[in-house]
Amino acid sequence: MNDVLEAIRTALPQAIVELVNNPGPSAQHSLLVGRKDARAVAEFLRDSLGFDFCSNVSGVDWPPRKVKETVLNTEMVDGVEKEIKTTVERDVPGYLEAVYHLYSIRNKTGPVTLRVRTGDRDADVSVHSLTPVWKSADFQEREAFDLFGIRFDGHPDLRRILMWEEFADHPMRKDYMAPDDFEYEPTPHDKILAKVKARTEAA
């Protein structure tokens, strides 16, 4: 992963790319790419490094959360220097993430994981579509748009894919609540029941 990162930094010095460390035993680290540079980085990976196969595209939702951090401060207490631990709560704003898993069929290497983040979860949810680079991202980006609400600029046909067109929300988001009357629909039966009720009450 580090040599891929080096190659990107050499070829595209102005692009924002950083390594995201994966603490787990799988040690599949990923590259966080700036939103504006995603297209250029993707084309470089495909054309120069041979990552010709975009296997998996996945949306991930990160709602706003609070992170507790312990900070060490040196303070003068009664004329003696002391280290005092204070716990600070920091707000991390929420964002959506599109994750791409790339393989090279030519060189039989991979996976390289690309992550692109949106600005927030409501208004600023656009990222560049990579469908023009890898056609295989087509349906999967539509799925991320449908279920997470990430907008992919430059996608040739960005429509809902699994949910129906009139559906308003994005069900894979962490704060999505399914309506509890989801399966309710008025039937002729209700009218009949109402009539029966009216008749029995009159009698």
Place this chain on the structure above:
Amino acid sequence: MSFLPSLESPQTIDVSLGPQHPSTHGVFRMNVTLDGETVTRLQPVFGYLHRNHEKIAEGNSWLAAMPYTDRLDYICPLTNNWAYALAVEKLAGIEVAERAEFIRVITAELTRLQNHVAFLGFVLGDMGAWGTALMYAFREREKILDLFESLTGARMMCNYMRFGGCRCDLPPGWLDTTRKLVDGFPKFLDEMEALLTGNEILLARLQGVAPMTADRAINGGMSGPVLRAAGVDYDIRKVDNYGIYNRFKFRVPRGTVGDCYDRFMIRVLEARESVGILKQAIAVIPEGPVVNPKAKQRGFRPPAGEAYGRIEGPKGELGFYLIADGSDKPYRFRIRPPSLINLTLLEELCVGTKIADVMVILGSIDIVLGEVDR
């Protein structure tokens, strides 16, 4: 089906194929625009079987997602189990018991056999050979399902793999029955080929229909037999060497032009290679525990991190992308469905062909709607 004069031009009509069309392998719909009999536009419509599998899995424990994976591609539940178990094992760094690795290879190759056999029957059904071919294919498939039933308790909803191994050991006599079935299998394939591969109608319906170049197949994300039919030498069993596939000798068949005939024949050839792997695996399977005793199943909490694990499923690259936050539920549970992604190029393949070929092209890709819509 409904016929409407097209909005685009008075010359063409719009036809809605599905979702209840008998040849569409489930509730799958294609909005097709026809000029005479020629397809000028095709739009797949998904979602009739959507139940948001990923959301369900994110609300359940890690182990509770295992039986749900059976319902993805319900023709091949055991490979789905394996793909998920493999991803979790990568995520948490779990070793797999030696005997379980062999059982996994044997069950996965049996799954591949029965999937490819069922595929032959389905494609012939799509071409109008109703019944006979499918019955022959299902006779063989049923024998393999009987094996699954005696091993796991269910014909199709197996729920068999566990993190670090399998749920239970092989029942007594199971390997002998399997060996007998595997030894007799090439005879069935010969019979099927004698009936079919030289058949004039079959050749006329398959050869030269919807060819696909290697570059297009790679860029379009094709995987599994569809990718190899286009002439690409890429088998995840060889490339990733997951499980213990590096201990077995097998060849990776490839097509030349990537037309429907190549996609059809590659399944027959792969089935023959699977028979070879099965023979080797059954001969050397060791005794021992079938699950790693250190691996926790209930109350399993992998360390925070993420992993993408994939296997060569019978339909293509089946992958699971998992993110753990240290709790007892997956934070993100993503399935890479080969059936859905192999449909990416469906429109390109179908435009310019006749309407009767659309069914054959769809059949030659081999999809299962439980996996497409999830």
